[in-house]
Amino acid sequence: MPSEPKDAYTIDDLRDWENATGDLDPPARLAVFGDPVIHSRSPQMHNPALAEGGKNCQYVRLHIGTEDLREALNLLKEKNFIGTNVTIPHKGEVFAAVDDMTEVARLTHSVNTVLVDDGQLIGHNTDAPGLEQAIREEFSVDLTDLRVMVLGAGGGAGRAACIQAAMDRSERLVLVNRTFEKANALKKEIEPMYAKSERLLGPVDRLAVIPHEVKYLERELKHIDLIINATSLGMKVSDPVLIPAHLLQPHHLIFDMVYAPPQTRLMRDAVKAGARAANGLNMLLWQGAHSYEFWFNEEAPVEAMRKGLKESFNNAK
Numbered sequence: 001m002p003s004e005p006k007d008a009y010t011i012d013d014l015r016d017w018e019n020a021t022g023d024l025d026p027p028a029r030l031a032v033f034g035d036p037v038i039h040s041r042s043p044q045m046h047n048p049a050l051a052e053g054g055k056n057c058q059y060v061r062l063h064i065g066t067e068d069l070r071e072a073l074n075l076l077k078e079k080n081f082i083g084t085n086v087t088i089p090h091k092g093e094v095f096a097a098v099d100d101m102t103e104v105a106r107l108t109h110s111v112n113t114v115l116v117d118d119g120q121l122i123g124h125n126t127d128a129p130g131l132e133q134a135i136r137e138e139f140s141v142d143l144t145d146l147r148v149m150v151l152g153a154g155g156g157a158g159r160a161a162c163i164q165a166a167m168d169r170s171e172r173l174v175l176v177n178r179t180f181e182k183a184n185a186l187k188k189e190i191e192p193m194y195a196k197s198e199r200l201l202g203p204v205d206r207l208a209v210i211p212h213e214v215k216y217l218e219r220e221l222k223h224i225d226l227i228i229n230a231t232s233l234g235m236k237v238s239d240p241v242l243i244p245a246h247l248l249q250p251h252h253l254i255f256d257m258v259y260a261p262p263q264t265r266l267m268r269d270a271v272k273a274g275a276r277a278a279n280g281l282n283m284l285l286w287q288g289a290h291s292y293e294f295w296f297n298e299e300a301p302v303e304a305m306r307k308g309l310k311e312s313f314n315n316a317k
């Protein structure tokens, strides 16, 4: 009888993959690399999609430390993997390790999806298009038509959000970061993308950068539709307030990349102000769907993924 996969495999398991997973049916040929990785819901999201799509493989977790990352990537080829996802803390390191990459990976400097193609590792970033699609689904409006503010523009997810907004030529883009210099450097990179834009400039700068301080937020928020939280804050009740509640207005749309808890303080404050708010669950879903499409070059069974993800949260309660 085929056995159940482990909660997470190790680099030793990967070195001896045939012995570690030989009794799995279907075979494990997709994974998520992370450290930690046990919290990842990607297997619960991808396995129903693989079954629905008729793929003879399954998706497992691999606990890979930074010191073993390069070896683990090389082993993907030897062990007949289709590809992998990578999560904290490896997205930057994998960016530097792949043989080739997509344009969005090149611009975001980050790889969260790898395809093994004819002995080559091809990197892609699906956080950026996943965010774009999640916003469309949550608010029935495209990034391109919104004046966007990204909190945490100096971090990995914030950079992906800014790059996607710039690729879409969002109506306006305001980069916000605690460490101003990081966001300012990103703004300089993005400037040429906006220079190509044919839209007319309004009364405020189309592309701007500010420190994460109340006086600057207050000035800019009047000219913003969508606020994206891409900081690492929001998961704990003790986290500092990202935006004082009185600055939130009914016309604002809030997209918080955090999904646990399902309603963050920022989202709660926004709803109280009459604004609309969504958490990051749909971004997780759509980045997964884009990964599936990158691996198999066909449309992902998104509803199976959505159901799997939902069940994983229900089972955790």
Ligand code: NAP
Binding pocket: 127, 151, 152, 153, 154, 155, 156, 157, 158, 177, 178, 179, 180, 182, 212, 230, 231, 232, 233, 240, 257, 258, 259, 280, 281, 283, 284, 285, 287
């Ligand atoms: P990261 O690279 O570590 O970036 C963290 C960001 O948060 C930085 O911009 C940092 O500013 C800012 N920050 C940290 N503490 C702060 C504070 N006290 N006040 C203001 N800003 C602060 O993290 P990441 O990988 O981008 O992830 C960010 C968040 O996005 C995490 O919650 C992650 O789980 C979430 N995420 C969700 C999805 C999804 O699918 N829903 C996908 C990717 C990421 P400095 O530059 O000043 O340090």
